[in-house]
Amino acid sequence: MSVRSPRAPRVLVVDDEADLRELLELTLLKMGLDVDSAETLAQARGLLAASEYQLVLTDMRLPDGLGLELVREVTAAYKNTPVAVVTAFGSADNAVIALKAGAFDYISKPVALDQLRVMVQSALRLNAEPSPELAPSAAAPASRLRGHSAVIQALRAQIARLARSMAPIAITGESGSGKELAAREIHAQSSRAGKPFIAVNCGAIPEALMEAEFFGYRKGAFTGAADERDGFFQAANGGTLMLDEVADLPLAMQVKLLRAIQERRVRKIGATAEEPVDVRIISATHKNLAQCVEQGSFRQDLFYRLNVIELSLPPLRERLDDLGELTDAILARLGTFEHQVRLAPGVLETLRGYSFPGNVRELENILERALAFADDGVIEVGDLALKGAPLAEAMAPSPMPATWSVAAAPVMSATSATSATSASADAPSAPPLPQLDALPCSLPDYLNQIERDLILRALAQTQFNRTQAAQLLGISFRQLRYQMQKLNIQEPEA
Structure with missing residues (x-):
């Protein structure tokens, strides 16, 4: 059966149940x-070869095969044609399999006709926007994910593909690696971009x-x-709901x-009837969800439902080529109209030698x-105060001149003062700090x-x-002034 209207988007419906097929058509x-x-x-393949479709809607079970075969064929041969599946009631596993195979939605x-209309409209919006693959010369919108390293470019390409699907996505990565930014990027490139994003x-x-x-x-x-109050699901209706740190959900809420x-x-709490919601779920966690399932802290069926597509974010130490661009973007944000922030020579090289366990978030804090x-x-380099490079390591012990009194330096004994005086006359280097006979009772006090x-x-x-x-200490004047106030070091009276 074929029904035409001038210049209207075309949809292919594949189903062996005549009543359902007629309902979908109408x-x-x-x-x-x-x-x-x-x-x-067989009929569907013939129609696909003869015409171009903006959406394919197929049942999962057909007389001569599975709708899953059609999903894979359309995904491979007609990359810009979204395909959705109709699943039997309670067949959530089949829906997950179809989504993993490349289905746009299910x-x-x-x-439910209202859900059908929403799904169709979302699919048609995908085709209404020019595909980057069809228009490579078009200016792409600025990405929230900064950088041009190979790993970040591959990540952007993967996000562009995922944005054309409604499948749930599980974003994994270390803390501070930009999981929420990636989720917002997926939402911004999807057909739901004009709808709410709730994190x-x-x-x-x-x-x-x-x-x-x-x-x-x-x-x-x-x-x-x-x-009466709406919850997160109602607030994100039509858009995207991001479940950050989803591994921390208690088991009762997981059900x-x-x-x-x-x-x-x-x-809603206190209501007797359910209400439909149309949200795309994106979950994120820095924990290993599969390991949480093994330990019994996370339900396997929920893991299976959320982890339809996994998106792994690289840590900053694996894309240090992007460090300069990330730093420029952060400094531009931190700068004011009066002062343009910039890095002194050697600062970027020092940052490249750091492992960044807190990733981009730690770079911002630094x-x-x-x-x-x-x-x-x-x-300056001394302003960074990177972990693993404390002030005591930034400068070798300097000689104590003879003009400095023991009273002005109470941490030194009389013997130390005498040694320092001799050292200043005979050699340019000061004696090393004394070895500890026992551990200090207070490490902070000892370091101070x-x-x-x-x-x-x-x-x-x-x-x-x-x-x-x-300058001798390798720190800024402002940092020295702060440390002197903190340690109550005052200039001696003349």
């Missing part, structure tokens, strides 16, 4: 679409409030429910979340902290004492010229 025709229909895989029997930190919600926060509640449902994702319906110590918006000693030596060597002392 619904699509009322939406102003052209409709072709087929009863078998709808369950009995078919939820699952680890930050008290367990007693989770159901109300996710599904909403009716007025009077419990003490304090003075008004309720699984049903909401499978049925695409939620029930630069923001360094800017607080920088003079005139110029970040060593830091204080080094600062006092540098000030003594420069006759308390703080600018020169800061």
Whole structure:
């Protein structure tokens, strides 16, 4: 059967049930679409070869094969044609398999016509926008993921493909690697870009409030429910719901979340009926979900439902070629109208030698902290204060001049002062710090004492010229001034 209207998008319906096929045809025709229909895989293949379609809608079970075969063929041979599947009621596993094979979306029997219309409109919006593969010369919108390294370019290409599907995505990666940025990028490139993007930190919600926060509640449902309120699912309706740190969900909430994702319906607390919701689920975690399943802290069926497509983000140490671009972007954001922030020579090379266990988020923190110590918006190497390079290692012990008194340096004994005086006359190097006979009772106090000693030596060597002392210590003047205030080091009276 074939029904035509001038210049209307064309949809192919493949189903061997005549009643369902007719229902789908009538619904699509009322939406102003052209409709072709087929009863078998063979008929569908013939129509695909003869015409171009904006959407293929197929049943999973056909007389001469499985709809899954058609999904794979359309995905491989007609890359710009989304294909959706109709699954039997309760066949969530079949839906997941179809999504993994490349299906754009799925709808369950009995078919809810409102959900069908929403799905069709989402598929048609994909074709309404020019594909990057068809128009490579078109200017692409600025990506939230900065960098041009091979790994980040491959990640962007993968995101562009995932954005054309409605399949749930599980984003994995270390803390600070940009999982929410990747989720927002997927949403921005999808047909849902004009709809809400709701990000939820699952680890930050008290367990007693989770159901109300996710599904909403009716007025009077419990003490304090003075008004009706929507939950995260209703707020993200038509758009994307990101479940950040999903591994932190308690098991009781995992059961309720699984049903909401499978049925695409939620029930507010205090309500008697469920309401349909249309959301795409993107989950993220820095934990190994498969390992959480083995340990029993995460449900296997929910893992299977969320992990349809896995997107792994590289840590910053694996894309150090992007460090310069990332740094420029962060400094541009940190700068003000009066001061343009810039890096002194050697700073970028120092950053390249750091492992960044906190990834891009740690890079932002390092630069923001360094800017607080920088003079005139110029970040020096000493301003970075990278872990593993404490002040005690930034400068070798300096000789204590004879003019410096023991009273001004209480951390030194009389013997040490005498040795320092002799050393200043006979050799340019100071004696090493004394070896510990026993561990200090307070490590912070001991380290502060060593830091204080080094600062006092540098000030003594420069006759308390703080600018020169800061240069000796390899830190900025502002950082030295901060450390002197912190350690209560004051300039001696004349």
